[in-house]
Amino acid sequence: MDFSKIKKPTLLLDESKCRKNIRIMAGKASSSGTIFRPHFKTHQSAEIGKWFRDEGVDSITVSSVTMAKYFAGAGWNNITIAFPVNLREIEDIAKLAESISLNILISDYEQVSFLKMRILNNAGYFIKIDTGYNRSGIEWNEKVQILRILDEMNYNSSIRFSGFLTHSGHTYKAGSTKHITDIYNDTLLKFAPLRALSADKIILSAGDTPSCSIMHDFKGFDEMRPGNFVFYDLTQYFLGSCRLDNIALTVACPVVEKNNRRQEIIIYGGGVHLSKESVRINDGRIIFGKAGLYDESGWVQVSDNDFLRSLSQEHGIISASEELFNSVNTGDIVGIIPVHSCMTADLLRQYHTYDNRVMSDFSPK
């Protein structure tokens, strides 16, 4: 990586770490006999999509109709939009279903009266099940409601039932890997009986990154849809989903000022680059990223005492160890390991690889 050319906050992607993350997850799904349908909302990049293709992936997940159109345009022809169906985009959905194998999500009975009247070119639908995250979906034990949806949708022969889909996002609040394992097992326990609600061969789809990273086997589920693992980040690190050196994404930021009195380093790199996502670390402090220097391999060497304590729109304030503080000068580059790589990638929308390629093709919003 040629750091001399970096003038502004720049998203650096370690291709080999990223490809390794993809390979490990694809391998785990494969050895479990589980469909791997990775969530592309994390990277939103047609070029990174190709790295998944290299590992044999042919079906993907996205979180918006816009993203589905973008990846369909990049050659993906089997896409699940894992987001409650947006009735206002039904024309776009119908059009997309003409050209690719598309799955949408029914998460609420109110959507059914609208959808059962629409011609949807043999699209598939999943019923979104809430197994404890409390964000979206029908509660796992509301069988009457689920059967009512299946029954009503049965009148529409232009759309077929694909299965049940859940996202156990409450793993992100877990206090330990044991807790993540418990949530994974609890999800399976609540989810598995749903299979009996349909006579057809259906798919049980799950797969948050913490669960998928910690579990060694996905048996019981038919499909896994993790997304964040492609890059990982500090949130995943503190959850125990990855090691620090599995993280494939960092932000290179110019040092613009040093404050001796507070032993702080001020960088060009703020909320519009890194996002305002924060994570609470063990000692109770809220941090916005870890900070350090790039070594020759392009990795950021961090200690527990070097972290972003605050972000404004363009400023980041690093609370620095004496060691980092003394080895950095104004005008140097420091590396930031982001708290939430999905948000950081969405803000910077351009990946710089270590062989100096710039990948700017990114899904529109």
Next chain:
Amino acid sequence: MDFSKIKKPTLLLDESKCRKNIRIMAGKASSSGTIFRPHFKTHQSAEIGKWFRDEGVDSITVSSVTMAKYFAGAGWNNITIAFPVNLREIEDIAKLAESISLNILISDYEQVSFLKMRILNNAGYFIKIDTGYNRSGIEWNEKVQILRILDEMNYNSSIRFSGFLTHSGHTYKAGSTKHITDIYNDTLLKFAPLRALSADKIILSAGDTPSCSIMHDFKGFDEMRPGNFVFYDLTQYFLGSCRLDNIALTVACPVVEKNNRRQEIIIYGGGVHLSKESVRINDGRIIFGKAGLYDESGWVQVSDNDFLRSLSQEHGIISASEELFNSVNTGDIVGIIPVHSCMTADLLRQYHTYDNRVMSDFSPK
């Protein structure tokens, strides 16, 4: 506003409220005999810039070299980059100083040894003073350090001293308007004696939005640089800087699901649209926006019981009053008043006005 065309999270701008916010602030600066140099980082829009021009504004503030180049391209020829000088962009700065009247910021002695050797085409520099915010700058009482900078920079005849600049961002943590007034007065008290450090006629520049909104008179300061007031937002509302109906920016979001059990409304509108900025309200809850229905004037009618309790990448979860919950259907549009309009505008980068214009010209990052 034609809401029928809205399919995705859409940034709506009430031009008349926005123009009124500009007019009031310009008038206050004018009657105080203070230069009004508004911060354009909030809107980042050449077209909104023209509305300032209509109120007689001819000098502006930005927070990056990129933004300075963007607004210079839009015809602004008097720009202060109120961000610690980024030595890695010195070529761009020098080039820009050839065509416009440019001010940069020295916030640290380390920058001086570099800057005193550069030809900067009669650019101006401010010394950034920290009057209590603890983000950036030389502490107000470090006179020896300040005199040392003035002395060294004196050797460079291609750059002139413009004055002292501060940003009392600690007003954003104030618990009351009385507290904001106290910070304003404290800033003036610490700042005013600096005038004696230079024999030249210099500028004392300040101006955070909370102070500028609450104070009626800016006497003592020569220049004010508020930014956020152009739109205002929930943060300013809770600080007491504005009324709710002064807020010029809302985000129109499709309702994609309703959850009866939790009385929650799920919208298409998440962290990539609104940002993850939150604000703690009186009862201790953390909220990510206020939610309600648009009335005929385009304003969002909100109650204290309708707010965004959580945001994911694309989902927003509204904790709803019975009234809002019952009057909204899946497929409808709800309005969100954002917590931090600067971040929300930066994410959506496109303003839709109530006369159905789309203003997409936006500063690159």
